[in-house]
Amino acid sequence: MSSKDGFSWTKAQGLKPGVPCIGAISPPSNLSTHDSTFDVIVVGAGYCGLTAARDASIAGLKVLLIEARDRIGGRSWSSNIDGYPYEMGGTWVYWGQPNIWREIARYGMQDELEVSYDFSRGINKYLLVTPEGTQRFSHDEEDELMQKGLEKLVNVDGCGGRETVVFPHSAKLGPAAAKYDRMSVADRLAEIQNDLTPNERLCVEAFVLLCSGGTLETTSFYEFLHWWALSGYTYQGCIEYLVKYKFRGGQSSFAIRFFQEALATGNLKYSFSSPVASIKSGPTGVEVTARQGQKYRALKMISAIPLNVLNDVTFDPPLAPGKKAAADIGHVNQCVKVHAEVLDKDLRSMTSISYPHNKLSYGFGDGTTPAGNTHIVAFGGQHNHFHPEEDIQQTISAFQGFAPMQIQRLVFHNWSKDEFAKGAWFFSRPGLLVDHLNDMRANHGNIVFACSDWALGWRSFIDGAIEEGGRAAMTVRAGLADRARL
Amino acid sequence: MSSKDGFSWTKAQGLKPGVPCIGAISPPSNLSTHDSTFDVIVVGAGYCGLTAARDASIAGLKVLLIEARDRIGGRSWSSNIDGYPYEMGGTWVYWGQPNIWREIARYGMQDELEVSYDFSRGINKYLLVTPEGTQRFSHDEEDELMQKGLEKLVNVDGCGGRETVVFPHSAKLGPAAAKYDRMSVADRLAEIQNDLTPNERLCVEAFVLLCSGGTLETTSFYEFLHWWALSGYTYQGCIEYLVKYKFRGGQSSFAIRFFQEALATGNLKYSFSSPVASIKSGPTGVEVTARQGQKYRALKMISAIPLNVLNDVTFDPPLAPGKKAAADIGHVNQCVKVHAEVLDKDLRSMTSISYPHNKLSYGFGDGTTPAGNTHIVAFGGQHNHFHPEEDIQQTISAFQGFAPMQIQRLVFHNWSKDEFAKGAWFFSRPGLLVDHLNDMRANHGNIVFACSDWALGWRSFIDGAIEEGGRAAMTVRAGLADRARL
Numbered sequence: 015m016s017s018k019d020g021f022s023w024t025k026a027q028g029l030k031p032g033v034p035c036i037g038a039i040s041p042p043s044n045l046s047t048h049d050s051t052f053d054v055i056v057v058g059a060g061y062c063g064l065t066a067a068r069d070a071s072i073a074g075l076k077v078l079l080i081e082a083r084d085r086i087g088g089r090s091w092s093s094n095i096d097g098y099p100y101e102m103g104g105t106w107v108y109w110g111q112p113n114i115w116r117e118i119a120r121y122g123m124q125d126e127l128e129v130s131y132d133f134s135r136g137i138n139k140y141l142l143v144t145p146e147g148t149q150r151f152s153h154d155e156e157d158e159l160m161q162k163g164l165e166k167l168v169n170v171d172g173c174g175g176r177e178t179v180v181f182p183h184s185a186k187l188g189p190a191a192a193k194y195d196r197m198s199v200a201d202r203l204a205e206i207q208n209d210l211t212p213n214e215r216l217c218v219e220a221f222v223l224l225c226s227g228g229t230l231e232t233t234s235f236y237e238f239l240h241w242w243a244l245s246g247y248t249y250q251g252c253i254e255y256l257v258k259y260k261f262r263g264g265q266s267s268f269a270i271r272f273f274q275e276a277l278a279t280g281n282l283k284y285s286f287s288s289p290v291a292s293i294k295s296g297p298t299g300v301e302v303t304a305r306q307g308q309k310y311r312a313l314k315m316i317s318a319i320p321l322n323v324l325n326d327v328t329f330d331p332p333l334a335p336g337k338k339a340a341a342d343i344g345h346v347n348q349c350v351k352v353h354a355e356v357l358d359k360d361l362r363s364m365t366s367i368s369y370p371h372n373k374l375s376y377g378f379g380d381g382t383t384p385a386g387n388t389h390i391v392a393f394g395g396q397h398n399h400f401h402p403e404e405d406i407q408q409t410i411s412a413f414q415g416f417a418p419m420q421i422q423r424l425v426f427h428n429w430s431k432d433e434f435a436k437g438a439w440f441f442s443r444p445g446l447l448v449d450h451l452n453d454m455r456a457n458h459g460n461i462v463f464a465c466s467d468w469a470l471g472w473r474s475f476i477d478g479a480i481e482e483g484g485r486a487a488m489t490v491r492a493g494l495a496d497r498a499r500l
Numbered sequence: 501m502s503s504k505d506g507f508s509w510t511k512a513q514g515l516k517p518g519v520p521c522i523g524a525i526s527p528p529s530n531l532s533t534h535d536s537t538f539d540v541i542v543v544g545a546g547y548c549g550l551t552a553a554r555d556a557s558i559a560g561l562k563v564l565l566i567e568a569r570d571r572i573g574g575r576s577w578s579s580n581i582d583g584y585p586y587e588m589g590g591t592w593v594y595w596g597q598p599n600i601w602r603e604i605a606r607y608g609m610q611d612e613l614e615v616s617y618d619f620s621r622g623i624n625k626y627l628l629v630t631p632e633g634t635q636r637f638s639h640d641e642e643d644e645l646m647q648k649g650l651e652k653l654v655n656v657d658g659c660g661g662r663e664t665v666v667f668p669h670s671a672k673l674g675p676a677a678a679k680y681d682r683m684s685v686a687d688r689l690a691e692i693q694n695d696l697t698p699n700e701r702l703c704v705e706a707f708v709l710l711c712s713g714g715t716l717e718t719t720s721f722y723e724f725l726h727w728w729a730l731s732g733y734t735y736q737g738c739i740e741y742l743v744k745y746k747f748r749g750g751q752s753s754f755a756i757r758f759f760q761e762a763l764a765t766g767n768l769k770y771s772f773s774s775p776v777a778s779i780k781s782g783p784t785g786v787e788v789t790a791r792q793g794q795k796y797r798a799l800k801m802i803s804a805i806p807l808n809v810l811n812d813v814t815f816d817p818p819l820a821p822g823k824k825a826a827a828d829i830g831h832v833n834q835c836v837k838v839h840a841e842v843l844d845k846d847l848r849s850m851t852s853i854s855y856p857h858n859k860l861s862y863g864f865g866d867g868t869t870p871a872g873n874t875h876i877v878a879f880g881g882q883h884n885h886f887h888p889e890e891d892i893q894q895t896i897s898a899f900q901g902f903a904p905m906q907i908q909r910l911v912f913h914n915w916s917k918d919e920f921a922k923g924a925w926f927f928s929r930p931g932l933l934v935d936h937l938n939d940m941r942a943n944h945g946n947i948v949f950a951c952s953d954w955a956l957g958w959r960s961f962i963d964g965a966i967e968e969g970g971r972a973a974m975t976v977r978a979g980l981a982d983r984a985r986l
Contacts, residue, residue, distance in 0.1 A: 072558065072559050072977075073558050073559065073560070074559070074560045109596075109598060109668070109669045109957070110595075110596040110598075110732075111598070112595060112596075112597070112598040112599070112600075112601035112602045112605065113598070113601075113602050113605065114598075115598035115599075115669070115957075116598045116599050116602040116967075116970070118669075119598065119599065119669065119956070119957060119967050119970075119971075120970050120971065120974060122671065124667070124669045124670055124671050124956065124957075125667070125670050125671055125672060127667070181610070181611070181613070182595070183595045183601070183604075183605065183610045184610055184611050185608065185610050185611055186611060246596075246732070278981065470605070470610065471595070471601075471605060471610075481602075481605050484602070484605075484606050485605075485606065488606060491558075495764060
């Protein structure tokens with residue numbers, strides 16, 4: 015199976031749109047001509063929509079899942095090439111992420127994880143590349159540099175953030191959010207500019223931009239504090255929670271379990287490659303119109319549409335002003351994530367920051383391919399934005415900006431040009447959360463809005479998507495139970 | 501509502517069996533005379549059975565929940581006295597515990613937690629009491645002492661256990677288990693006896709016994725390593741995961757949500773105060789006979805009966821030899837947990853170990869009661885076992901063994917004399933896990949055995965109970981779907 019999404023490049027084949035994907039669904043629909051009325055329509059088949067559709071169909075509701083793409087997974091999917099997965103979006107998971115781990119345990123996938131890093135062989139170095147040249151550090155020195163720098167960034171309370179974000183899963187945005195969400199990371203860096211060594215500053219800036227995919231000016235300092243708190247208030251925690259453990263079979267091997275479980279109930283109808291044009295919510299239910307013209311009706315709807323594309327769907331009645339304002343503002347993450355298969359075995363144990371000049375600022379060894387080559391994953395973002403498919407030579411050069419390497423293959427998804435995402439995972443610009451988090455979470459008539467973009471705990475993560483999908487299904491079930499009692 | 505379980509004592513009223521409980525269910529049954537056949541019977545209404553019954557009833561199965569006690573919650577329940585909860589068993593929760601946090605988020609209870617400790621006022625000291633007298637430390641010194649001592653205990657790999665138990669949620673017992681589950685903590689302490697200072701040794705022994713409720717000789721070293729790994733390989737992690745955050749409204753305020761959600765489906769029948777005498781499993785289903793003689797039939801059964809009382813139910817056909825052997829061996833936890841309401845406001849910030857002579861070895865300030873008094877919780881176990889209701893003066897003296905205090909009230913549940921538990925949370929004796937974990941987890945005809953006692957991740961914890969309940973419901977659903985296809 016293949017998806018139209020994503021790109022691959024090899025010297026032999028050049029640039030090709032579309033990549034193999036075990037999460038591509040064929041045939042694209044199981045609807046019959048008489049299927050037009052449902053208990054609930056779920057729009058969006060990322061982890062949030064998948065969870066909502068699965069939970070609702072297990073609970074006996076007649077569910078229609080509509081998805082614009084030809085595949086499940088939304089912003090988290092893998093392209094498995096020669097059996098080896100390249101993660102196009104959301105990748106890493108951890109047993110401290112409650113919603114995702116509950117699912118991993120439930121599907122018995124606890125032993126299907128592997129560690130991205132392998133520091134047992136090769137150069138085993140951290141390369142800090144600046145316009146002035148390359149400094150080489152051990153990974154222990156890297157950890158110390160990162161921990162020291164980040165600790166200075168977050169230490170607004172003398173306790174490394176511990177007394178500032180005390181309950182990172184709280185449903186309330188407390189005083190810390192009120193204060194620090196209006197502040198950008200650039201503002202915070204200005205406060206501590208005399209405390210950071212030049213290397214600490216480079217590391218901190220590159221790490222924050224890896225998280226936000228924005229610029230220092232557009233990155234909410236509170237949202238970064240929130241990530242820090244979620245990760246246990248340490249850099250080591252950040253590594254464990256954010257970038258260490260991934261599925262041996264790729265994200266799509268996990269997502270497909272949700273889809274298959276929902277399908278096995280017999281209650282799930284679906285339609286892929288079917289973008290939604292408009293959504294009408296009335297007193298008795300919801301009518302969803304696809305761009306191709308089909309109309310579907312249901313008592314309830316769950317919108318798992320990401321924030322940055324919410325305005326591309328017409329809502330009748332229109333979205334409430336607060337929700338509309340949030341969609342107008344959008345999130346700032348324009349992450350550029352590119353995979354390279356390279357001949358250089360030694361680079362398996364490389365980690366590197368190449369900043370601020372390089373198009374890709376963060377890169378590290380992420381695996382060994384079936385051919386025995388090294389898999390390097392690299393990240394850029396709004397700070398120095400580019401479209402990797404537009405100039406392959408430039409993309410190759412951006413990898414060479416970490417260290418010399420012989421690139422055999424590139425694999426990536428351009429999230430910025432993706433019309434159904436218009437960006438990568440959510441990251442808040444200053445003020446968006448305090449002004450609009452509750453707006454983003456609010457229902458609209460018979461529509462529940464559910465998305466990782468406004469989750470309470472692991473917002474922006476797969477975990478938050480599952481959190482939101484579960485909440486949405488439960489809300490819809492409760493709403494329909496009320497109706498039954500009338 | 502009250503439960504027959506538990507005891508309270510005040511000077512005015514003396515010892516009284518039975519305590520208030522919002523998890524007591526009245527009337528005890530909603531069965532009608534014609535209810536005798538179900539899709540699934542769940543035996544046991546602790547968190548595992550509640551989760552299984554809830555998930556199965558949401559999925560549309562006709563469920564009967566049978567419970568020996570008059571209340572939900574099993575080994576985790578609170579007695580709310582004057583609105584203030586005393587936790588009789590399982591107490592603390594954390595957002596790094598995936599299954600429990602998924603439920604807390606799902607029920608929107610993220611902001612219903614509070615911190616047990618309050619070091620802002622009073623003596624703010626750690627008292628280490630031995631037969632030789634009392635040493636007084638700051639809490640920072642306490643943390644350092646505990647971290648240093650425990651680090652020596654677990655440091656079998658030069659990495660604080662990190663390379664020994666790498667995936668603490670793994671379904672496989674790896675080489676570490678094979679090696680260290682045969683070793684008791686006493687064996688391990690013998691290996692490092694020259695490395696520990698006398699104070700470190702006291703702290704380590706008391707902490708391990710707090711975890712296991714057994715003796716050093718009967719406590720599996722691997723199981724302790726597993727707790728350590730689950731808690732992030734640090735003493736600070738142990739505090740956060742194990743003894744810091746609890747429900748403001750008590751555990752029963754959480755458990756009741758599962759029960760109510762199941763009930764709202766219309767698919768749940770239940771019978772409390774109804775101990776099961778025997779269970780017969782045949783090719784077409786299961787027949788459960790209550791001690792009072794009622795018989796119930798179902799296609800499938802979920803046994804959430806704890807290990808230590810599994811042999812008190814007659815199974816036909818008999819349990820497989822491995823499962824029977826595990827039940828014969830049993831777990832070793834004979835924790836004695838007692839609450840005291842005391843006049844001494846200063847003790848709110850006390851933590852203390854009184855060991856090895858004292859009947860209660862671990863005690864600390866756990867809250868402030870509505871009367872403004874201090875709530876102290878204390879723990880003993882098999883090491884120096886006693887029955888708190890048999891000699892109240894001895895129980896009061898055991899509290900005085902931490903520091904002088906004026907006791908107004910005692911509240912506790914005697915888990916050792918509880919015929920439906922015969923002990924507290926699971927803790928493995930050496931060899932039990934490697935020899936029998938898979939036996940304990942195995943199905944038996946149409947019966948799925950699910951219990952926190954043999955969970956894979958947070959085994960022994962509420963989290964593990966929910967993990968197991970979810971697994972059981974999913975297994976039963978899959979089994980019934982297969983049957984439908986025949």
